[in-house]
Amino acid sequence: MDNKTEKVYALAFGAHPDDVELSCGATLLKLIDEGQTVAVCDLTQGEMGTLGSPETRKTESAKATKVMGYTKRITLDLGDSKLHDTEEAQKEIIRVIRHFQPCVVFTNPPDERHPDHIKASRLVYDAIFYAGLKKITTLHNGKKQEPYRPPHLLYYMQFKHFDPSIIVDVTATFERSRTGILAFGSQFYREGETNEPETLIQRKEFLSGLEARARYLGEQIGTGYGEGFSAPGPIKAATFTALFPEN
Numbered sequence: 001m002d003n004k005t006e007k008v009y010a011l012a013f014g015a016h017p018d019d020v021e022l023s024c025g026a027t028l029l030k031l032i033d034e035g036q037t038v039a040v041c042d043l044t045q046g047e048m049g050t051l052g053s054p055e056t057r058k059t060e061s062a063k064a065t066k067v068m069g070y071t072k073r074i075t076l077d078l079g080d081s082k083l084h085d086t087e088e089a090q091k092e093i094i095r096v097i098r099h100f101q102p103c104v105v106f107t108n109p110p111d112e113r114h115p116d117h118i119k120a121s122r123l124v125y126d127a128i129f130y131a132g133l134k135k136i137t138t139l140h141n142g143k144k145q146e147p148y149r150p151p152h153l154l155y156y157m158q159f160k161h162f163d164p165s166i167i168v169d170v171t172a173t174f175e176r177s178r179t180g181i182l183a184f185g186s187q188f189y190r191e192g193e194t195n196e197p198e199t200l201i202q203r204k205e206f207l208s209g210l211e212a213r214a215r216y217l218g219e220q221i222g223t224g225y226g227e228g229f230s231a232p233g234p235i236k237a238a239t240f241t242a243l244f245p246e247n
Contacts, residue, residue: 008071009036011102011150013093015083015120016046017061017075018184022201022210023156024106025068026170026177027227032069033173040065040073041096043120044080056186064183072100083119085126093127095138098145109155109162109230113200117158125232128153151236154229157213159200164228165235167217171224174214181207 010031014020020028020040028038042061047054058075065073074096078089097105107124108117130136132149139145157164170177182188187201200206217226237243 005099005101006039006072007037007101008039009102010038010104010106011097011100012038012040012106012156013108013120013124014040014042015108015114015116016044016080017042017057018046018064018181018187019108019117019120019158020106020156021064021068021177021180021184023108023158024227024229025180026173026214026225027106027156027168027229028070029068029173029177029180030168030170037071038069039071039100039102041093042073042075043078043083043093043123044116045075045077047080057184060184060186064180067183068177068180078123081116083116083123085119085122089123090127090130091136091138093123094131094136095140095145097127097131097150098138098148099140101148102150104152104154105150106154106156106229109158109160111160111162113159121155125153152231154231157228161213162228162230164217165231166229167221167226168229169218169221169223169225170214170227171218174211174225178207181210 010028012020012024012028031038045054046057061073061075076092078092105128108121110118110121112118128150132147134147137144188207214225214227217228218224220226
């Protein structure tokens, strides 16, 4: 990050590289198609993952960023498998929030299979609140940052299914979002690779399972594909027709 604030419409956090692409990539593409700016922040480098080295994950993240069209991607080093809700970690995330000043933040859900996902969710939730406090000082390149609290936070869906508060119609962007996912090739099933240890997401059935869920969510709203989100509290409707537009 340079010294200048880079405002974006949406900022998506993930505990690990590929969390964002797997969970809300089609929605982020939809925002970009609508003319909005999107930034991504990975809290760790994914260095403890069974498959792929930190160098490989870095290369894959850069490829995903390019094919998805993000304004920027930042990878912090808060420790894969060592994430904790500490003041130091909060301040790292606060710096990112104050730098990008997003309208909407996406992050890991609070109830998840992976402990890092749970911890990331809490970290981002806390950092969003503290980012708005004037007496918490953060510096970037020696310059004091202004307090800023994003108005909207959404949890995306990962391994555990939940009843979403919002389902976004991603029919037009779902297939393209697969390109962003497949940029992280070291993590997924590859035909002919028989010596690699099997992980949950490396199974041959994993990506087809993601598609099945997207089809199920789409069916709930009468579309081809959907991505689901929940909110930690009520969502403010500035205008009624913004939520319920005419057909």
